[in-house]
Amino acid sequence: MNEIKSPADAYVKVPRWHFKMMRDPARNTAIEAAIASCNVTGKTVVEIGTGAGLPAMLFARYGARRVFTCEMDERIADTARQIIHANHLQDCIAVIAKSSRQAILDGDLPSAPDIIFTETLDAGVVGEGFEAIAEDIRQIASPTTVVIPDRVQQFGFLCSDVQAFEENSVFDQCGVDLSGFNLFAERAYFTVTQMQHDFVRLSPTIHFRNYDYLNPNALNPVEHRVIAHSSGLCHGMTSYFDAYFGKFLVTSRDLKSHWPMAFHPLREPLPIESGRHYRLKGDKTGLIDLVSI
Known part of the structure; x- marks a missing residue:
């Protein structure tokens, strides 16, 4: 195999999560199984988000005629080209160092490619540009274009999570009030490692939102009626997603997944009572609001 050249600043600027993602066997198995099930022989494929080039190379190995893959980080795009060349698949894969x-x-x-593939998901689904990517997909997709993943489902539950709340706020320290810095607290969501959190579920898990790249209304505000099954101080909602690559599932609910869960904080913790009904609202950024009914 040909030697891969290493950019001098690659270690500094490329996030380490790329490695865990690329070594996630459940993710890779689901992606390959989805590609294998699509009968891609002779097809034209557009991929958004090249990374190291694994999906693009899998499409090529399963017989795609041409794969166009976009990577906006020029260093990653250049390295992907080298990896693709080292695997002797450069003749049918074009790496484009641009956003889609x-x-x-x-x-x-x-226009009208046979297949569009993207795996640009973060813990809360939308943080890697879901809205813009969905608009791009709708612009080039035809009625017969297959989009992978075809749907992403997000689930969530209300919880009391002091540790998550404290990770996103500050008050008195050394006798000094620092609460003014909470102006910069995350309002939409941030990642949490549930194994390290002593959280308490306060509601059943609900199907919070569906994401569909071809649906222009996928990010419309959502509203749910939730019944608390426990009393406690609610700090927000914990969510996870299931992404369907055809009939094959990639999920962040699995503790072995490289994706952590997401925590959506309330602006202020809210005491809730078991058996009471609450209205849970969510916007396109993952920001939530909870009020008693």
């Missing part, structure tokens, strides 16, 4: 939006504007991507 710019690649569409510049005419680098085909």
Whole structure:
């Protein structure tokens, strides 16, 4: 295999989560199984988010005629080209060092590809640009284009989680009031490692939102009626997602997954009572609001 050149600043600027993601066997198995089940022989594929190039190379190995893959980080794009070349798949894979939006504007991507693939998900689904990517997908997809994943489902439950709340706020320290710094607290969501949190579930798990790249209304505000099954101080909602790559599942509910769960904080903790009904609202950024009914 050819030697891969290493950019001098690669270690500094490429997030370490790339390695855990690429070594996630459940993710990789589901992606390969989905590609294998699609009968990609002779098909034209557009991928958004190249990374190291694994999905693009799997499409090529399963017979795709041409794969166009976009990677906005030029260093990652260049390294992906080297990896693809080292695996002798460069003849049918074009790595485009641009965002999908710019690649569409510049005419680098085909219209009406047979398949569009993207795996640009974070713990709360939307943080890696879901809205913009969905718009790009709708712009080039035809009625017969297969989009992978075809749907993402998000689930959540109300919880008391002092540790998560404290990770996102500050008050008195050394006799000094620092609460003014809470202006910069995360309002939408942030990742949490549930194994390290002593949280208490205060409600059943609900199906919070569906994400569909082809549905222009997928990010409309959602509202749910939730019944508390325990009393306690609610700090927010913990969520996880199931992404369906065809009939194959990639999920953040598995503790072995490289994706952690997401914590959506309330602006202020809210005391809730067992058996009472609450209205839970969510916007397109993952920001939630909870009020008693």
